[in-house]
Amino acid sequence: VKCRKCGGRAVLELRRHNTAFCGDDFLDFFRHHVLETVRRWKMLSREERVLIAVSGGKDSLALWDVLHGAGYPTTGLYIDLGIGEYSQASRARCEAFAAERESRLLVVRVADEIGAGIPRVRDTTRRPTCSACGLSKRYIMNRAALDHGFTVVATGHNLDDEAATLFGSTLRWDESSLARQTPVLEATHPKLVRRVKPLFRMSERETAAYAFLRAIDYVVEECPFARGATSLTHKEVLNRLEDVSPGSKASFFLGYLERARHLFQAGERVDLRECTRCGQATTGEVCAFCKLADQVRRVSAGATVAPVTPAPAPDEHTDADPPAQRGLISDLHAASEIHSA
Amino acid sequence: VGLRPPEAVIGCYDRAMKVILRNQSREVELAGRRRVKELLAELGVLPETVLVIRGRELLTVDEVVREDDVVELRPVISGGGRP
Numbered sequence: 142v143k144c145r146k147c148g149g150r151a152v153l154e155l156r157r158h159n160t161a162f163c164g165d166d167f168l169d170f171f172r173h174h175v176l177e178t179v180r181r182w183k184m185l186s187r188e189e190r191v192l193i194a195v196s197g198g199k200d201s202l203a204l205w206d207v208l209h210g211a212g213y214p215t216t217g218l219y220i221d222l223g224i225g226e227y228s229q230a231s232r233a234r235c236e237a238f239a240a241e242r243e244s245r246l247l248v249v250r251v252a253d254e255i256g257a258g259i260p261r262v263r264d265t266t267r268r269p270t271c272s273a274c275g276l277s278k279r280y281i282m283n284r285a286a287l288d289h290g291f292t293v294v295a296t297g298h299n300l301d302d303e304a305a306t307l308f309g310s311t312l313r314w315d316e317s318s319l320a321r322q323t324p325v326l327e328a329t330h331p332k333l334v335r336r337v338k339p340l341f342r343m344s345e346r347e348t349a350a351y352a353f354l355r356a357i358d359y360v361v362e363e364c365p366f367a368r369g370a371t372s373l374t375h376k377e378v379l380n381r382l383e384d385v386s387p388g389s390k391a392s393f394f395l396g397y398l399e400r401a402r403h404l405f406q407a408g409e410r411v412d413l414r415e416c417t418r419c420g421q422a423t424t425g426e427v428c429a430f431c432k433l434a435d436q437v438r439r440v441s442a443g444a445t446v447a448p449v450t451p452a453p454a455p456d457e458h459t460d461a462d463p464p465a466q467r468g469l470i471s472d473l474h475a476a477s478e479i480h481s482a
Numbered sequence: 483v484g485l486r487p488p489e490a491v492i493g494c495y496d497r498a499m500k501v502i503l504r505n506q507s508r509e510v511e512l513a514g515r516r517r518v519k520e521l522l523a524e525l526g527v528l529p530e531t532v533l534v535i536r537g538r539e540l541l542t543v544d545e546v547v548r549e550d551d552v553v554e555l556r557p558v559i560s561g562g563g564r565p
Contacts, residue, residue, distance in 0.1 A: 142542045152540040161542065198560055301559070349533050349558035350540060361504060361556060373561035380530045380559075 153350050156387035164354045171351045175207045175339050182325055184337035185293060190214045192247075192291040192334075194282050195238070197231030197360045199352040200297030202238055204340055206355055208295065209242055216291070217246040220281050222274060223258020224365065231360050238357065247289065249281050255434045256441065263366065265440035266433060270366045273433060280430040284421060286334040298324075298338040301345035304394040305375040320409035323402065330413040332422040344390065345376075497549040501525070504556045515548035522555075531559055 142151040144163035151161035162170055179185050191208065195201040195217045209215050219235040222228050232248065239246035252258045255277060262277070263270045286294050303322070310318040326336040340348060352359050367373065382389040415421065416428035423429070498511035501521070510525070518534050518541050534541040535554040547553050 142544050151542055154542050164540070199558070200560070305561075344530075345560070346530055346533065346558045349556070353533055353535070353540060353556075363505060363557075363560060367561045370561050373559065376559050376561060377531075380528050383530050384528050 152354070153347075155347070157344075157383070157391055159387075167350065168354055171203075171343065171347060172207050172210070174342060175204070176211055178324075178342050179208075179337075179339050182337070184325060184339055185213060185295070187213070189293055190216065190291055192216050192218050192282075192286050192289070192294045194218050194220070194278070194294060194296045195235045195246075196220075196297070197234035198297070199357070199359045199361075200299050200302075200340060200345070200348045202234070202297075202357050202359050203348045203352045203355070204295060204297045205238065205244075206352075206357060208339070209244060215244060216289075217244060218282060218285050218294075219246055219248045220278050221248060221250040221252075221258075222277075223250065223252045224260060227360075227362065227365055228258075230362070234358055234360055247285060249285055251277050251281065254281055255430070256437045259366065261441075262433070262437055265437045268433070269370075271370050271372070274366070276429055276433060280421065280428070282336075283332075283334050284419075287332065291334060292328075293335045293337060295337050295339055297340055297348070299340045299343050299345050299348050300390055300394060301376055301379070302372075303338070303341050304379050304390040305372050307394055307397055308375045308379060309371065316405055317409060319402070320405040323398070329411075330422040332415060332420065333413070342391070342395070499547055499549055499551045499553060502552065502554045504554055513549065515546055517543065518545050518547060519543035521547060521553070525555070527555060532557055 142154055142161045143149065144151045144166050145160045146166040146169075147163055149163040152164050153167050154161035185191055185208075191213055193201065193205045193208065193215055195205055197219070205215060205217060217235060217239050219232055221232055235246055238244075250258075251262075255262060257265070259270065259274050259277070262273050266273050268276075282294050282296075286292075303324075307319075307322060309315075310322065324338040324341040328335045343351075379390050379393070411424060413422045413424060416423045416431055417426050418431040419428060421428050421430070498513050499515075501510045501512060503509065503525075512521070512524075516524075519529070522529055522532070522534070522543070529543055532555045534543075534545075535556055536547065536551055541547070541553075
């Protein structure tokens with residue numbers, strides 16, 4: 142297979158684009174697409190300092206690499222989940238990445254914010270682990286951005302993540318999740334920071350290839366708590382479709398953004414206020430993060446695990462995390478809260 | 483993701499290609515040369531779910547791998563809740 146641009150030996154074929162590239166031309170292709178996405182969706186301005194949420198995985202580090210290389214003023218945010226060796230390895234990758242580029246990395250420990258790392262949170266709540274973890278990360282991300290004066294946070298969500306989330310929401314016909322899924326989450330409240338997803342048009346395989354070709358040292362190992370997550374099954378189903386019909390994932394998600402999302406947005410209206418405990422934006426009196434922290438404290442003090450209370454309508458910053466192993470209809474919204482409660 | 487057990491093709495050969503299935507912590511040995519697309523099909527791996535790595539290079543599905551090669555199939559799928 143030959144590179145479409147230079148005719149040299151190709152290292153990656155992109156079936157959905159019916160093309161193939163050598164290493165250097167693929168890197169150019171990738172950077173061009175990401176930066177074009179940033180420009181077309183007005184995600185970032187050149188003057189704006191951007192906080193990039195990094196996990197030590199391929200997507201977020203690839204994103205940081207592209208934005209840093211393009212001259213955006215970037216700072217990394219690593220959220221230490223307290224998941225043993227996995228978190229230690231992830232943090233080390235982020236620190237090394239930042240040091241190599243002489244970039245700043247903020248580190249926030251979940252344990253300092255909620256009273257326990259994710260393994261103990263997992264044992265004290267009936268929420269699916271990925272849901273409690275996602276809620277904590279989104280909360281910490283927003284608060285860290287506010288505390289440090291950032292007006293925008295960028296995350297490494299890729300096309301496969303977005304397509305899998307959309308697939309899950311569609312299977313449940315979860316109208317509010319469908320209305321909220323977008324690559325640019327605007328700041329609809331003074332306590333909310335804009336969130337953008339510059340990799341949403343790049344497939345997971347493309348970001349992995351970019352990270353490999355750029356010799357980015359990322360954590361290949363999967364989070365031990367992600368095993369069995371429904372989102373992985375959705376990704377597998379979509380990849381089977383992609384195999385027989387290249388371009389399926391892109392047409393599913395990008396077609397949704399272009400032609401269907403506005404239909405769900407029409408009925409969506411969320412009133413936000415400040416959490417009476419922490420001051421972050423929420424739809425209720427006390428935000429979901431504070432409630433989760435309460436639960437962790439209660440269980441640590443010896444109380445029994447209380448059932449999860451279904452949350453009111455999540456705010457529109459919600460990301461509609463794929464619900465992992467969820468059984469109860471009453472809990473449908475619980476996984477998709479962000480700062481809400 | 484996208485893998486089924488490759489027991490049928492595990493072997494013990496004098497000269498074999500070693501295939502490392504990353505994240506499954508498994509290695510299989512195969513005799514004979516074949517294209518990457520044939521290798522993936524034998525192991526039940528969807529091309530969209532892995533990078534195929536030999537040394538420091540990425541391989542397309544039309545590349546040929548042979549005895550004495552060490553090939554890593556590195557999954558590209560990450561999951562669970564994203565921030």
